Amino acid sequence: MDIMETIKGQIEQNTIILYMKGSPNAPQCGFSMRASQAIMDCGQRFAYVDVISNPDIRTNLPQYGNWPTFPQLWVKGELVGGCDIITEMHESGELKPLLDSAAESAPAEE
Numbered sequence: 001m002d003i004m005e006t007i008k009g010q011i012e013q014n015t016i017i018l019y020m021k022g023s024p025n026a027p028q029c030g031f032s033m034r035a036s037q038a039i040m041d042c043g044q045r046f047a048y049v050d051v052i053s054n055p056d057i058r059t060n061l062p063q064y065g066n067w068p069t070f071p072q073l074w075v076k077g078e079l080v081g082g083c084d085i086i087t088e089m090h091e092s093g094e095l096k097p098l099l100d101s102a103a104e105s106a107p108a109e110e
Contacts, residue, residue, distance in 0.1 A: 003056045007064050011074050014047035015106040016099055019061055020071040021052050028052055031083035035071040038090035044099040075102045 001009075010017060016039070022028030024036040028050075039046055051058035051070050062068045065079045073080040075098060080086065089095035 003060045004064060007057060007061055010047070010049060011077055014074075015076055015102050016044060016046035017074045018046055018048045018071055019051055019057065019074075020048055022050055024048055029070075031069075032071045035073065035083045035086045038086050038095060039073065039099065041090065042096040042099045044103045046099075075099065076105070 018024075018036060018039060020027065020032035020036055022032055024040060027033035027036055036048070049057060051061070058070070061070075061072065065072060065074075067079055067082065069082050071083055071086070073082075073086050080089070080098070086095065089098070
């Protein structure tokens with residue numbers, strides 16, 4: 001499968017997905033740590049992809065989303081942004097309602 005198709009599938013199949021360096025419990029950079037912590041603080045489950053262990057995704061996702069850096073938060077197929085945007089939305093109270101709304105509209109798990 002083409003890497004762009006893989007990325008598209010991940011974004012379509014996961015209502016909330018964070019592309020980051022490392023994992024939420026073991027982030028590999030400060031930006032990924034701040035972003036994942038802000039999302040975890042909102043209390044919704046989310047998928048993540050470690051771009052360090054997926055170099056093809058790390059190389060191609062910036063072209064797919066037209067966003068050059070990591071982490072990248074995607075909600076309901078739309079790019080929300082990177083660490084600064086995620087952190088600002090969390091601090092202003094905008095992130096939790098966005099994630100709550102997305103989670104409510106997600107198809108029930110089988």
